[in-house]
Amino acid sequence: MGIRDRLSRLLAEAPADADAIEHAEIWWTWGRVQETAGAVIDAFETAGLPVEARVGVVLENRPEHVAVVAAVIASGRCVVMLSPLQPAARLAADIARCAPPVVVAGVEVLARDGVLGAVTAAGLALELDTDGAVRIAGGAAPVDAPTNPGIAVEMLTSGTTGPPKRVHLSVEQLDQALASGGQTPKSDRLLTRSAALVAAPLVHIGGLWRSLACLATGRRMILMPKFVLEPWLRVVERHQLRAVSLVPAALRTVLDADVPKDRLASLQVVTSGTAPCPAELADGFFRRYDIPVLMTYGATEFAGAVAGWTLAQHQKWWDEKAGSAGRAFAGVELRVTGEDGAELPVGSTGQLEVRTAQTAQGAQVWVRTSDLARIDADGFVWIEGRADDAIIRGGFKVQPELVQRVLEAHASVREAAVAGLPHARLGEVPVAAIEVEPGRIRPGVAELIALCRNQLMPYEVPAHIVVLDELPRTPSSKVSRVELLDIVRAQLANTA
Template identity: 30%
Template sequence: MTTSFLPGTTTPPLLEETVGALLARRAAEDPERLALVGTRHGDGEPVRLTRAELLAEARCVATALAGLAAPGEPVALWAPNVVEWPVIEYGAALAGVVLVALNPVLRRPELEYALGHCRATVLLHADASRGYDMGAVAREVADAAGLTRVSLAETSRWRAEAPDDAVVAAEPTDPSAPVMLQYTSGTTGNPKGVLLRHRSLVNVAHLTMEAARAPSGAVCVNPLPMFHTASCVIGTLGPLVVGGTEVLVEQFEPNSVLDLLRREEASVLFYVPAVLGALLEAQRASDSPAPTLQVAMGGAATVSPTMIQAAEDVFGASVINLFGQTELAPVLTATRPDDAHADQLETVGRPLPHVDVKIVDPASGEVVPLGEPGEICARGYQQMIGYLHDDAATAATVDADGFVHTGDLGALDERGYLRLTGRLKELIIRKGENIAPPEIENCLDAHAAVAAVAVVGLPDEQAGEIVAAVVRLRGEPSAGLRDELVAHCRERLSPHKIPACWFVVDEFPMTPTQKVQKFRLAEAAGRGELRELV
């Protein structure tokens, strides 16, 4: 391999089954095995379902949905992490409708946009989440749009008393059919609807769990938001694939999740960096013993080597760093437990099987030489069908050879390991030199005073752009901290990469999938709204 093109491996074989067929197969194999643990909508009562019970519940949901929407039609679900969410996910798959996963924090204009864009005729919704009156907003939106609105409190409307044999007989069998619509979180403009297949969801879950060496029968704690693929694919279908249990967390609170990990004797944790960082900080402040994990797997943003090492030390876990995006359902690469330690800390591993990867020059589209950075592109079973009702955006993202252009920058080595170097839109160009923020962020993340950091470019008349660091500290800034951080960077980075501006925030503006909205930080800095570190 002399160019950055890596063809996909062909083993193990792909699973050719639908989401519903996966559940049915697992239920037939071991019906009494615990499959799902969660809390119920409305009263928060704990629910524990075996595989047989989960399949029966899902078929009752499919029966009710078959009376509300025709196969292939979009059915929107607007709810937090209640146990009804995965039950409805399976039920929608068995009914052959397309489940539209919506963020429970959406405000009315955002909800109106999503429902109008996907042309849903049915909205299933929670009544409240974290003090937000979702029921009132749903009523207003549904009345204005003429939608069929069903509250999760109206159980008999979205769940039949018993499965209908005709609906069960008509369960989808085509893995290439659409099953879910996910809206990209986005940082600018309206979100795009990403349409995904059964085959993509089932196999990404299957091959990701295999790459992570998740143990058979694993109890898996899932604190990630269900409206995103990391949770409803990896965190939900993943435990089913390995014959284990999904423990769904309704509302993330670090100490409660630590207790849950101990109580359920969990062996797998799904994370994003914000979750893992909060758990590490809570455990450090706790007198209770740390829960012991076999695997912690996640991604969604840059996971610093410092955080990976800390999780290994504190929880004893093999920390799996995943990379991908919603358009890839959502995993492209993963580190493996038997990777060299340097690869686990400094790369996002190798591609999952059956996916081709290339690195291209963003300007020319040509494949770059091996080891050179460029835009990461992927082609395989997991890629989206397309952006719903947006052929132009699909054509701009998927090239003539069928590769999805991710907008992320990275470099492949001769072994097939991928190292991320930044986001195409987040490169800082200082005096003609390209500077990738992740390198600087990883450097600063290793400093004891820094809890989290985001590096952005700010306009400058002479340099074009200058480097600015926005930090969240572990405590109040000590005297001389700025000079200390500059010295820390100077020992580890080239001079042109050392931040020229330093700011302190209490919290970062985040997307729904816990990515820092760097454009908002840059805008706030430009308006003089950020507190400078002096």
């Protein structure tokens, strides 16, 4: 049974009094989820929105938003992801750019400057209360709303340059990704009493995949707005969870806090994805808590993970292969190629390519990633960097060019440069330097940070900005990111 049929059956047959989603220690029953989903589908039908039409969802980590996603996919329509993390002007521009005929969003989001107007300029705005009630907030769906046949989700991701793009994930891709990850029902039972924690943003592939995995397997979902150590520990203890997923930054947070071993006693395994996990971090967690950390590798374009560790592999190979991202999952092939596209010998470093039904191109086409990797003789893949300039901050991808453009919009900034500074907990953080326009007033760092906060997502805002008369340059006149980082480190050392 695929995810679309599975969601349809849950919305029609799940017992109304069964627990579905816990949020802030309060349970939403399946009856409550079904009521919200039904109201959303009724609103689509009343608006004349055809099957396979696109529906924008400003997706927050809340139960009513899970119900909306379930309703859209189950009804045969397509979820267009819109991030609530964006500043108002950027969110409004994103809505205007992708122009879905209907947008569903929370009350607070629609109240932001310019957002409701951007929605109603193209279509219908549906307001979603925290209690799950759905109301028309303005506008109307166009008579001939465009459709996106076969696509379940237009997933928000970051391109190598420019504004975020959307990857179109088909129903078949989601089904294959869930199957590859072992997230299919073990029996004909619709629901189970087991529970799984979702703390990653639903608007990103990690959070969406985990929430769909809960629904696909009938597990109860414990939904957190984000990872915060103490609330996360209480969830693990209260539900006696056996498995959780932690990004490298969260793993380090647990270790740095020296969490007592007994608070994690129920855990048997931790999975880690979204960013490369340093070998010493995964091994340190394993040695401290005797809990294996199973790394995974994937991307939005693949609807989830395509490689990873199993518990059996960890028991056999960990001492020898610590630091690897694991082996290709069933139905997935991996290879490493050179600049000319030719496959490289075993153990050579090159650009990683993937062939799987989880890609939009299908199971017969090799898809080149932006990651540099090597694959050893036993089939374990090692991620060794990126072929682009993306900065991975705690699992979130930051494009330097986007941050650079925001800084260069300031009248006193002649040129800006952005680089990734190694960070013990987050992996990397973006830092920036600006060159002052001759004859202009020298801008303050606080002023530049405020500009970034107004136009960027929180994780894209530079952790540090230095103001210079001239940016450091290579002999070819390009900005030297190596020297830029040296300048930032020196300034940090002077202010420590």
